[in-house]
Amino acid sequence: xxxxxxxxxxxxxxxxxxxxxxxxxxxxxxxxxxxxxxxxxxxxxxxxxxxxxxxxxxxxxxxxxxxxxxxxxxxxxxxxxxxxxxxxxxxxxxxxxxxxxxxxxxxxxxxxxxxxxxxxxxxxxxxxxxxxxxxxxxxxxxxxxxxxxxxxxxxxxxxxxxxxxxxxxxxxxxxxxxxxxxxxxxxxxxxxxxxxxxxxxxxxxxxxxxxxxxxxxxxxxxxxxxxxxxxxxxxxxxxxxxxxxxxxxxxxxxxxxxxxxxxxxxxxxxxxxxxxxxxxxxxxxxxxxxxxxxxxxxxxxxxxxxxxxxxxxxxxxxxxxxxxxxxxxxx
Amino acid sequence: xxxxxxxxxxxxxxxxxxxxxxxxxxxxxxxxxxxxxxxxxxxxxxxxxxxxxxxxxxxxxxxxxxxxxxxxxxxxxxxxxxxxxxxxxxxxxxxxxxxxxxxxxxxxxxxxxxxxxxxxxxxxxxxxxxxxxxxxxxxxxxxxxxxxxxxxxxxxxxxxxxxxxxxxxxxxxxxxxxxxxxxxxxxxxxxxxxxxxxxxxxxxxxxxxxxxxxxxxxxxxxxxxxxxxxxxxxxxxxxxxxxxxxxxxxxxxxxxxxxxxxxxxxxxxxxxxxxxxxxxxxxxxxxxxxxxxxxxxxxxxxxxxxxxxxxxxxxxxxxxxxxxxxxxxxxxxxxxxxxxxxxxxxxxxxxxxxxxxxxxxxxxxxxxxxxxxxxxxxxxxxxxxxxxxxxxxxxxxxxxxxxxxxxxxxxxxxxxxxxxxxxxxxxxxxxxxxxxxxxxxxxxxxxxxxxxxxxxxxxxxxxxxxxxxxxxxxxxxxxxxxxxxxxxxxxxxxxxxxxxxxxxxxxxxxxxxxxxxxxxxxxxxxxxxxxxxxxxxxxxxxxxxxxxxxxxxxxxx
Numbered sequence: 001x002x003x004x005x006x007x008x009x010x011x012x013x014x015x016x017x018x019x020x021x022x023x024x025x026x027x028x029x030x031x032x033x034x035x036x037x038x039x040x041x042x043x044x045x046x047x048x049x050x051x052x053x054x055x056x057x058x059x060x061x062x063x064x065x066x067x068x069x070x071x072x073x074x075x076x077x078x079x080x081x082x083x084x085x086x087x088x089x090x091x092x093x094x095x096x097x098x099x100x101x102x103x104x105x106x107x108x109x110x111x112x113x114x115x116x117x118x119x120x121x122x123x124x125x126x127x128x129x130x131x132x133x134x135x136x137x138x139x140x141x142x143x144x145x146x147x148x149x150x151x152x153x154x155x156x157x158x159x160x161x162x163x164x165x166x167x168x169x170x171x172x173x174x175x176x177x178x179x180x181x182x183x184x185x186x187x188x189x190x191x192x193x194x195x196x197x198x199x200x201x202x203x204x205x206x207x208x209x210x211x212x213x214x215x216x217x218x219x220x221x222x223x224x225x226x227x228x229x230x231x232x233x234x235x236x237x238x239x240x241x242x243x244x245x246x247x248x249x250x251x252x253x254x255x256x257x258x259x260x261x262x263x264x265x266x267x268x269x270x271x272x273x274x275x276x277x278x279x280x281x282x283x284x285x286x287x288x289x290x291x292x293x294x295x296x297x298x299x300x301x302x303x304x305x306x307x308x309x310x311x312x313x314x315x316x317x318x319x320x321x322x323x324x325x326x327x328x329x330x331x
Numbered sequence: 332x333x334x335x336x337x338x339x340x341x342x343x344x345x346x347x348x349x350x351x352x353x354x355x356x357x358x359x360x361x362x363x364x365x366x367x368x369x370x371x372x373x374x375x376x377x378x379x380x381x382x383x384x385x386x387x388x389x390x391x392x393x394x395x396x397x398x399x400x401x402x403x404x405x406x407x408x409x410x411x412x413x414x415x416x417x418x419x420x421x422x423x424x425x426x427x428x429x430x431x432x433x434x435x436x437x438x439x440x441x442x443x444x445x446x447x448x449x450x451x452x453x454x455x456x457x458x459x460x461x462x463x464x465x466x467x468x469x470x471x472x473x474x475x476x477x478x479x480x481x482x483x484x485x486x487x488x489x490x491x492x493x494x495x496x497x498x499x500x501x502x503x504x505x506x507x508x509x510x511x512x513x514x515x516x517x518x519x520x521x522x523x524x525x526x527x528x529x530x531x532x533x534x535x536x537x538x539x540x541x542x543x544x545x546x547x548x549x550x551x552x553x554x555x556x557x558x559x560x561x562x563x564x565x566x567x568x569x570x571x572x573x574x575x576x577x578x579x580x581x582x583x584x585x586x587x588x589x590x591x592x593x594x595x596x597x598x599x600x601x602x603x604x605x606x607x608x609x610x611x612x613x614x615x616x617x618x619x620x621x622x623x624x625x626x627x628x629x630x631x632x633x634x635x636x637x638x639x640x641x642x643x644x645x646x647x648x649x650x651x652x653x654x655x656x657x658x659x660x661x662x663x664x665x666x667x668x669x670x671x672x673x674x675x676x677x678x679x680x681x682x683x684x685x686x687x688x689x690x691x692x693x694x695x696x697x698x699x700x701x702x703x704x705x706x707x708x709x710x711x712x713x714x715x716x717x718x719x720x721x722x723x724x725x726x727x728x729x730x731x732x733x734x735x736x737x738x739x740x741x742x743x744x745x746x747x748x749x750x751x752x753x754x755x756x757x758x759x760x761x762x763x764x765x766x767x768x769x770x771x772x773x774x775x776x777x778x779x780x781x782x783x784x785x786x787x788x789x790x791x792x793x794x795x796x797x798x799x800x801x802x803x804x805x806x807x808x809x810x811x812x813x814x815x816x817x818x819x820x821x822x823x824x825x826x827x828x829x830x831x832x833x834x835x836x837x838x839x840x841x842x843x844x845x846x847x848x849x850x851x852x853x854x855x856x857x858x859x860x861x862x863x864x865x866x867x868x869x870x871x872x873x874x875x876x877x878x879x880x881x882x883x884x885x886x887x888x
C-alpha cells in the first residue's frame with residue numbers, strides 16, 4: 001500500500017504531472033520574458049510578480065473559450081491528435097530524471113534515451129496529424145512543413161545524442177547524467193553540444209527554423225483551425241516539447257541533476273540544479289532565436305542533408321577518436 | 332531638365348501634324364492636346380527618344396460631351412498628353428502593347444469612367460466591387476450615388492469562394508487576404524501554389540475604397556487639403572504637399588521660402604518614420620522579431636518630433652494652400668537636431684545589420700528579382716525602381732519645395748532583389764536625416780503663408796512629389812470656382828503593384844511576405860473609390876455630412 005502511495009504521489013504530484021505542469025508554465029514565462037528583453041520589450045508584467053502568472057492566465061483563458069470543430073474536418077483526428085501529442089510529450093518527460101530518478105521509480109532502463117527520442121518523434125506525428133486533419137490550405141502547408149523539417153532533423157539529433165551515450169557507455173539517461181559528475185560532457189565534446197543545440201532549434205521550431213508556423217506566410221500553420229481547449233492542448237504540447245528539448249541538453253551535456261549539494265535533502269538540490277541548468281539552455285535557445293531571421297523551407301532542408309547530417313557524423317567520429325584520451329576524467 | 336526639353340522637342344518635330352495645342356506654363360510641365368487617337372504615336376516617340384521615360388498615370392476627366400484622357404508621361408518633368416474621346420461612345424486604343432505599365436491605369440479609367448480600351452489584355456474591374464451595377468461610372472460628372480440600388484447585383488463570380496474549383500492536380504489555391512498577417516490592410520491575393528512554389532498570383536484591390544476623388548469634387552479646395560491628407564496616414568504630408576502644390580500652380584501662388592523649408596522638414600520626417608516602419612515590418616515578415624521591435628522603438632523619437640512640430644503624432648494637418656499652418660520654435664529645432672543625430676546613429680547600425688546578418692541575406696538576396704528593363708516597362712516608382720538600378724527620384728529630377736537648395740544623394744542598388752529594395756530604404760533614412768539636419772540649420776526667416784482666395788482661377792496642374800513609397804502624383808483641374816472640377820490621385824503602391832506578380836512568380840510561399848514587404852504596399856493610398864462591402868454584398872453611400880461625422884472619420888483613416 002505504501003508503495004502505491006509513493007507511486008501515485010510521484011506520478012501525479014511530484015515530480016510527476018502537477019510539478020511538470022507548473023515547471024512548464026514557469027519555463028513558458030521565462031522564455032517569454034527573455035525573448036521580450038531581447039526585443040527591447042517588457043514581456044509579461046501584470047499577472048503576479050513580474051508577470052509570472054501570465055501563462056496560467058493564458059491557459060485558463062484558452063480552456064474557457066469556445067471550442068470550435070469546423071464542419072469539413074476529419075473530426076476524430078482533429079479532436080484526438082492534440083491530446084495524443086500532449087500525452088506523448090508528458091510521457092516522454094516522465095523519463096527525464098529531474099530529482100535524481102525517473103518519475104516512475106526504478107523505471108530507468110538501458111535504452112530509455114532512445115525511448116524518449118522515439119516518443120518525441122511520435123508526438124510530432126500527432127501535431128502533424130492535427131494540421132492535416134484541419135483540411136485548411138494553411139494547416140496543410142504547415143503540416144507538410146513539420147514532416148519535412150522534423151523528420152529530416154531527427155537524424156542528426158539522434159546521431160548527436162549518441163555522442164554522450166558513447167562516452168558514458170550507456171543508453172540510459174540516468175547513467176549518462178551520472179557519468180558527468182566530475183566533468184560535464186560539454187567541456188569534453190563541445191562540438192557535439194553546439195551542433196545539438198542548433199539541431200534542437202530546428203526540432204523546437206524556433207527561429208531561424210520556425211517555418212511550420214510562420215505567421216506571415218501561412219497564418220497559424222497547423223494550428224490555424226484550432227481554438228479553445230484543443231488549441232490549449234497544442235500550445236501545452238509545444239511548451240512540453242520545449243522543456244524536453246532543453247532538458248535533453250541538460251542531461252546529455254551539462255550533467256543533468258548533478259551539482260554541489262548543500263544543506264537539506266539531496267533531492268531538493270537535484271531539482272534546483274536541473275532547473276538552473278535548463279534555464280541556461282533556454283536562454284541560449286532564445287538568444288539564437290532572437291538574432292536570426294526565419295529561413296526558407298528549401299534552405300532548411302538543404303542545410304540538414306548537406307550540412308548537418310555530415311557534420312553530425314563527423315562529430316560522432318571525432319568523439320569516438322578522442323574517447324580513449326577522455327577516459328580518465330569520465331566518472 | 333535636359334531630358335524634358337528633348338521630350339518636348341521630339342514631339343514638336345515629329346508630331347507637328349497631331350498637336351492641336353502645346354502649353355509649357357512652368358518649367359518641366361508640358362500639356363499637349365493631341366488630335367484624336369494620336370496618343371499612341373506620342374507615347375512610342377517618347378519611349379524611343381527619351382531614356383528612362385515612363386507613364387505616371389492616366390487621368391480621365393469628364394468634360395461634358397467628351398472624356399479627356401491625360402497620359403502623364405515622366406521624362407525629366409511631366410509631359411501630359413491629352414486624348415479626347417466622345418462621351419457617347421468612349422472607345423480608344425490601348426497603349427499596353429507599347430507600355431505594359433499602363434495596364435492598371437487603363438483598367439482604372441475603364442472602371443470609373445467607362446472608357447473602353449481596345450486591345451487591352453484583361454479589361455476588368457480594378458477598384459469597384461464585383462457586384463457594382465453595370466453602367467455606373469462614379470467619376471462622370473453627372474453620376475450621383477443614389478443611382479445605386481440595393482441588390483442590383485452584377486456578376487459575383489470573382490468572389491472569394493472560387494478557390495476550390497481552381498484546384499487542379501497538385502496546384503492549390505492559397506488565398507492571402509483580405510485578412511492575413513502579411514497584410515496590414517485588407518486586399519486579396521489569390522496565389523496558385525504547387526507544393527511550396529508559387530505558380531501565379533491574382534491581386535484584387537478595392538477593399539478600402541472611400542470615394543475620396545469624388546468627394547474632393549464636392550468640397551472646397553482648402554477643405555480638400557484635409558481630405559487628401561486622409562488618403563493615407565503614413566504619407567499624409569506627401570499627399571498634402573502635392574495637392575497644395577498643384578493648387579498653388581493653378582493659382583500662381585508664390586509660397587514663402589520658410590514655408591517651403593518647413594514643408595520639406597515634415598515631409599522628410601514622414602519619410603524617416605515610414606521607412607523605419609517598413610524596415611521593422613520587414614524584420615517581422617522575415618521572422619526577425621527582435622529587429623522589428625528595435626526598429627520600431629527607434630521610430631518613436633521621430634514621431635515625438637513630428638508631434639512637437641505639427642501638434643499631432645501622425646496626421647500632421649500642417650500644410651495648407653499658400654504655405655504652412657504652424658511655425659517652429661528654436662527649442663524644437665534644438666531638440667529635433669539631437670533626435671536626428673541619435674536616429675542617424677541607429678540607422679547606420681541597422682545598415683550594418685542588413686548588410687551583415689547571414690539569415691537576413693539568405694532570405695532576401697536573389698529573391699523577387701525585378702530587372703531594370705522590366706521595372707521600367709512596368710513603370711514602377713520609388714525605392715522599388717531605385718532597387719532595380721534606376722536612380723530616379725522626383726526630389727532630384729523635378730525639385731519641389733526646398734529640395735533644389737538642399738544637397739543630398741539618391742541611393743540606388745543594382746541587385747534588383749528584395750535585399751536591394753530594403754537597402755535603398757536604409758540608405759534613404761540616412762539621407763533624409765542629413766536633409767533634415769541641413770534644413771533645420773538653414774531655416775530661412777519670413778512669412779509662413781500667403782493669403783489665398785477661395786476661388787481658384789480656371790486651369791489645370793500636375794504635381795509630383797517623392798512620397799516615402801515613390802512618386803506620388805496629383806492632377807487637379809479647376810473651373811474657376813471654389814470647388815475643384817477634378818482631382819486625380821495616383822499613389823505609388825498602384826504603380827508598384829503590377830510588379831508584384833512578376834517578382835513573385837516562381838518563388839516560394841515563404842518569399843511572399845518578404846517580396847510583398849519590400850514593395851511596401853499601402854492599400855489605403857491605392858483604394859479611394861467606393862463604399863461597398865463585398866463580403867455581404869451590402870452597399871451604402873456617404874454624404875458629405877457622413878464623411879465629416881466623427882464616427883466615419885475614424886473609418887476613413
